[in-house]
């Protein structure tokens with residue numbers, strides 16, 4: 361049989377994905393010399409660090425991939441370590457050329473759409489909606505990150521079933537991935553249910569570190585789950601991510617004008633665009649309402665709140681703010697949050713999932729905002 365070519369071996373190696381960085385090893389400079397002698401192939405792999413915990417897995421994956429090339433009988437894998445220079449090159453590559461300590465998503469060339477999901481009050485389902493949107497967008501093939509900026513009341517890791525912790529690759533920190541979503545949350549850094557007692561400046565710093573110290577890679581969409589209300593974090597978000605657009609979650613019954621006023625004054629203060637309003641817990645699909653012509657919906661919390669908020673925001677901001685969708689009440693949505701599989705991917709045909717997926721598609725496809733600009737106000741208070 362004919363000897364394999366070096367090109368064939370490279371093509372096989374391009375299918376080996378680094379388990380931590382999640383990119384082909386050929387793209388991230390891990391493949392050193394490749395030598396073909398008859399039916400024997402020698403591959404030199406450059407690990408990111410000396411103590412790389414994935415060395416055995418990588419060796420196995422490389423061996424299996426190269427063995428699949430026609431004409432290969434033997435594979436010898438040798439392991440080395442990247443030089444400081446090579447590691448620095450990798451870091452720059454992973455950050456898409458953005459210098460360290462800069463927020464990648466606020467760079468002029470960034471193609472990431474950033475949505476900060478806010479609510480006037482707690483308990484309206486903002487985190488549930490965010491987790492479901494993120495999972496739905498990832499299921500649609502988008503590269504999605506979710507930053508749980510609800511630093512005191514983090515719930516995203518549970519809702520997305522994140523079990524892993526961030527992994528360190530050299531001095532880079534890789535966010536854990538669940539259901540295709542890269543997730544970073546304060547919940548990953550505290551023990552058990554220890555309450556987080558941060559004040560303004562520390563909160564801002566935590567958010568900044570989440571944005572700059574993690575290797576998010578190139579994302580299509582970054583979602584932020586903001587704490588309820590319009591506190592320090594919302595201001596910090598606008599400061600660190602000037603192009604972030606607000607998505608306001610509300611319920612039909614909340615004092616619509618109040619919610620709109622708060623969100624509107626925040627958006628005005630921070631020069632942010634409001635991408636739209638999501639009305640959650642809109643109605644309960646009624647299984648017994650079978651009479652002809654009757655709306656099969658129980659409007660448990662009243663009706664029209666989301667549209668009223670959207671209209672009021674349009675008035676306050678002088679730019680059209682759409683109602684993005686209405687998500688019905690569904691006990692399975694809560695169960696999905698508790699079990700770590702959001703309903704939008706667990707049962708995509710459920711009415712709540714259909715509504716959430718439509719919103720996810722609308723936000724996922726929208727052109728990136730360019731209206732944001734750096735804030736002149738200082739985001740932290742003593």
Ligand SMILES: Nc1ncnc2c1ncn2[C@@H]1O[C@H](COP(=O)(O)OP(=O)(O)OP(=O)(O)O)[C@@H](O)[C@H]1O
Pocket residue numbers: 479481482483484485486487488489510513515587588640641687688689690691692693694695697712
């Ligand atoms: N459409 C829905 N149908 C049924 N239950 C829902 C729905 N949306 C949210 N829930 C449930 O309501 C509760 C509150 O939701 P969630 O924690 O997402 O709210 P939140 O606005 O993020 O709250 P907070 O801001 O206070 O953290 C959860 O138990 C959640 O499972």
